[in-house]
Each structure stands twice: as C-alpha cells, then as structure tokens.
Amino acid sequence: MDHLKQTFAVRFTYTVFFTEQLFDTKNLLFADFFRQQAADKLAKPILFVLDAGVTEAHPKLAASITTYLAKHTAFTPELLTVPGGEAAKNDPALVEKIVDAVDRFGIDRHAYVVAVGGGSVLDLVGYAAAISHRGIRHIRIPTTVLSQNDSGVGVKNGVNYRHKKNFLGTFAPPVAVFNDSQFLTTLDDRDWRSGISEAVKVALIKDATFFNWLETNAQALAHRDRAAMDYLIHQCAQLHLQHIAGGDPFEMGSSRPLDFGHWSAHKLEQLTNFSLRHGEAVAIGIALDTLYSQQLGWLDETDTNRILSTLRTLGFNLYHPMLDADDSAGLLKGLSEFREHLGGQLTIMLLEGIGRGVEVHDMDNERIRQSIATLKESNDLTYNVLETL
C-alpha cells in the first residue's frame, strides 16, 4: 500500500540556575537571562503566577518582583495569585483563570509566564502555559524541596480531573528554572523532609557516592542545615536532568525506571487519602523495595540497614497501618493496577546494590507481605524502645 513516512527530532534546551534572593535588586541573574533573550528588545507584559502559600510566608515577594522588573527590565509584570498545594490542581477554574490572564494581558509566544511556587502550582501553571497558543514560554521558580530537586526541573505538568491525579497534562520543558534556596527557609518540617526522599531514591539507583553523602549528612538535613540542603538539591537536580536527557523524556515507551519505591507510594498516598505527603509515602516505598531486594539476595544486611537507618535519621516513619490493608484493596491491588496500566507487563526498579538499580518484570506477593511484616516489626520495636525509655 502507498504511504509516506515522517520522521523528525525536536531539540529542547533550558538552564537550571541556583541562586539566593532572586528578586533582590542587587542580584542580576534574572535580568541577565532576559537580556540574553532576543525577545527583550520589545517592552512586553510578563505574567507571574504566585503560590498563595508562598506569598503568605514571603509577604514582600510581589512588591520585590515589581521593583526588580522596573529597575532591570523592559517588562511590565502582571501578577496573579492562586491557592497552593494540591488544591491548585483540583480546581478547573484555575486553569481557566490563567488562560484568561494570558488572553487579557496579551501574552503571546514571544512573552513569558513565570510560576513561583511548590510542585502543585508549577504543575498547574506549566499546563496552562503549554496549552495557550500551543505553548508559551514558561519559567519555573520552585519554592519547595521537592520542586527544586525533582518536579520543577523536569518536563512534565498536569492537573487533576475529577480528582484523578494528573489526568490532564502535557510534556513541555520550561525555558528556564531558577532555584532560590531562600524560599526553603519558610517550609514546614514535613515539606522540608518530604522532598529529601526523591534524593534518596535517585542516589540508591544511580549514585553510591551521593548515598554515602546522604548517610553522613542525614542528621544535618533533619536539623535543616541549609548548606547541606543546597548541596542535596544541586546533586539531585543534576541526576534528575541526566536521567531525563539520557532516557525517554516524553515517556513514549512504557517503562518508568526512575520511579524506584513509587509503585507502593502511589497506592499508599491514595489509601491514606493523601494524609501522607508524597515524599513520606516514597520513603516507605523505598524501605519496602529495599527489603524486597534483600530477600532476593541482591542486597546484604549491612546495606539494607544503612538504607533504613538513613531514612529514619532523616525523620521518616517507615510504617503506616494502611500497609496492612486487605489484599483486595491494599498494596497488592495497587501492583496489579499498575501492571494493567503498563499494558500487561510490569516494570519495577529494585536494587542490586547501593547505587545500582535494576529492572524486574514481576514481583512475588509472598515476599511483598514479608517486607511489610519486617517494617511493622521494626516499627513495633522502635515504639517499644521509646516506651521503655
């Protein structure tokens, strides 16, 4: 039969900057970025969408942005504030609100939308930017640990539809990311800690040296040492970027090998009605798949214990009662749903050593139950010790 074959490649490039006090008028980083963009020749509007949780913790933010742009650029900022957290992704009216602002302020493919906030607000704004005019230029300023070291430097966006996570979304790289460590000082402890589990995840499957560093600095990180966090974010962002560039950036294949510890984490988030933060669930998921890898004889006892105790030193609780939910609704159900979602063949990342992830295509229910039991026991033990003290 007659046919024509089409093939082409599209190249994407962007920079992730690390800085402090991005909108301090003495910090020229943001201004220089625009100076280097040809588009700066014209005075253009630029739309900022701010996370309400961030403006609350940083009440002078909006004023600083306005002052900074007036002093250093030809842009007029238009500011919009949206609720932070998962709420940002659950309300379709917020997508509409951003698209409406794009329309009203005349933001076209030569202008910019800048999102300042946690992963949720970045996901929302990235989505609205990606669908407006077939993609307007989009800058991310992540303000949480998770978004600075993982989600905010990547290529995905999305919102929920009827409470289904990321049901609507696209793959759309930003034109730049600015990580300002100053923002992290106002995070609450759970959000600070949560983002660290993505670093543990990526270290375990890719970089033993980074894991050693995490082990050594777990105490400092738990006590909110900023220098340690700066290093962690830089390393983790770099590994994440490498993973994207070296793999399948738009996930057109079917495996998702960076998601170590995530198959159970996703189900746990759901089972706990999202009372567990993503990172808290991931810490448990990592512990579970670490114990599973040990049962296979791939990890020795020393390494297994190093991983579990690093997670505990970071402050994570590695057991949750929902781990013992009934098989028909619990984790094992989650595993079969995930298999189905992948089109019948499972791909799960396990460890054959610290820093060495390996893919497997099935998991044994009995071994999963055994890993859960071990987590429960050591949790009971911890509580018993605490009670004895």
Added chain:
Amino acid sequence: MDHLKQTFAVRFTYTVFFTEQLFDTKNLLFADFFRQQAADKLAKPILFVLDAGVTEAHPKLAASITTYLAKHTAFTPELLTVPGGEAAKNDPALVEKIVDAVDRFGIDRHAYVVAVGGGSVLDLVGYAAAISHRGIRHIRIPTTVLSQNDSGVGVKNGVNYRHKKNFLGTFAPPVAVFNDSQFLTTLDDRDWRSGISEAVKVALIKDATFFNWLETNAQALAHRDRAAMDYLIHQCAQLHLQHIAGGDPFEMGSSRPLDFGHWSAHKLEQLTNFSLRHGEAVAIGIALDTLYSQQLGWLDETDTNRILSTLRTLGFNLYHPMLDADDSAGLLKGLSEFREHLGGQLTIMLLEGIGRGVEVHDMDNERIRQSIATLKESNDLTYNVLETL
C-alpha cells in the same frame, strides 16, 4: 553563577497511508497497522470520534467501523459523534465531552483515539488526545481535501477560545494518518475546491514541476476528477511533511515560511466573518502576493498570468469587496497586527519565480494597494465580459 544546562532531542515518527474504503472488511491496511503495534496483544477499548457531517454523508460508517474491528482486531470501538466544521472548535463542552469519554472508557497511554472528519474535528480531537494523560495515541482519518493534503498530516491541533482561532492547542504528532479518498466524493464543491489552494501555495514556493502539473490539470480538478485529486493530495501531503521535518516542526523560532499568501488570507477570513472558506481566502492571498512579487520585478508577466489563470480555472474568485476595507480596519491593519504578533519583525514569503519562495521582512503599503487595485480591475473586466456575452 551556578547552573545546570539541559539539552535533549525527542524523535517523532508516523506514517501517512493512502487508501480507499478503509473500513471495507477486505481492506487489511488498518488491521495490519494494529497488528504491528505491540499494544495489540491486549484487548483494549479504542475511542472513535466522528464528524457529524461525515456520518450524515456516509450513514453506514459507524456500522462499518464496528464490523471491521470485530472481524480484524481485538479492540472494542467506542463511538462518539461531534458537530463538524468550525462549530467543533468553538464549544469548550466538546473538549470536555471527549476527555470524559477517555475517562469513562479507560483509554490510557496504551490505547488509541481515532478522529474521523474534516480539519476542524481533527483539531478538536487532536487537542483532547494531547492533553489526556499527557498525550494518548492518536490516529487521524481526514475526510476533506484540506485535511488530507495539509492540516491532517501535520503536527498541530487546537480549539478556539472566546472565538479566538486556535487560542488553545499543542504540537502533537499523530501515530498514524489514513487518507481515504472515498470520503472526498461527498464534499460540497466549495470544500472540494478550497483545499486545492494549499496545493497551489506549496507548489509555488517549493516545486515548479508540481505547479506545471496543477496548471495542466486545473480543469480536471475543477470538474472533480478523482484520479487528479488523488495525485494532488499525495504530492501536497509529501511537500507538507518535508517542510515540517526540514524546518522547525514545533515552531519554536518565529518565522512561518510555509504560509505563503496567508497573511492577508487570515485577515480576509476575519473581515468576511468567515463567510469565505479558508482556502478561498488563501487563493486571493496567493493572487495578491503574486502581483506584489511581480511589482518588485521578481516575477515576469507570463508567470504572473499563469498563476492567476490557474487559480481562476480552478474556480476561485480572486476579488472580494473586503479587500477594499478601510486601511485602519482592513488588510494593512492585518499586516501590522501580524508584525506585532511576530515580536516586531515581519517575515513574509514572496516569489522570485514559480517554485521559488523567498522571505522578506517588510512590505510596502503602496504596492499592496496597487496589487489590490489590479485584482479589482481584472475582476470588473471578467464581469464586464460576462455581461457582454
């Protein structure tokens, strides 16, 4: 300052098939395509979205699809019908309707959405597919000349927002396109003719031999010769695919050099409240920029006349009273809007010969007025001749 640079390329590939009677059970093309996709191993739902104008003209279509899939594949078709024409792109409820179907029928990234219809329905369905689950696999079955030779084989989709054309949309290549020439038999004359101007456009800027063929076959095409149309669509689709692959597929730069004759066409469509079909406006736009190129001395009189008379033989009327709309609202206004949209620098395609497009960065208002006057005169002449007869 500290930074990380991210660069990667994403490869896209798809096939455009040419056939007749795609859903005749004896035609194995469609079934073979699925057999070659790994995903066929599982019985999956597959969502068909049908253009109501097409199902009206082809009342047995839905039944044929169901019969065909039952006989040749493991897929269960879910059918949805939506209004055809621009109405498909003006109603936000239709995007919602398709997303809802994706959700209800459990269409995931391993399943397919198939759009059957004109360019409008393809744009709508392509958009809904692109935003669902960050992009589900999407197959196009274009049913008009325009969509078979141009829009349907390309990488863009979109819907209107507050009646602004393609305000929402993405770049998202299909996984396959099936051009079935049988569909074209039921088009009305204006739709049949309209799509031909994209072929004239691409021939004039890229392929003199193809223009010679169009000139020779203009009469046959005007009289709805199917073999001539099959050849036209194949050639034009091929040139369009080459243009995309060789250029800037996702239009991340700023020039849009394939759009010969389009700067004025877009404005004319708007000025006539879309009573002119896109292709009818493009025919006028081509005539205008041809005369402009002649005034610059780039085209000789013979070639200019060959172009104009080919368009007339095809049945296009090359004058519309709105060409003489007041400068402040008319074509010249459109030009300055377009300049602004491009960020200050205009890029317009003109001709320095048949088959040889060339980009310029400004146009002279006086010469544009002169080209309009010439079109008007020859139109009056045509009518005078008709009246004399």
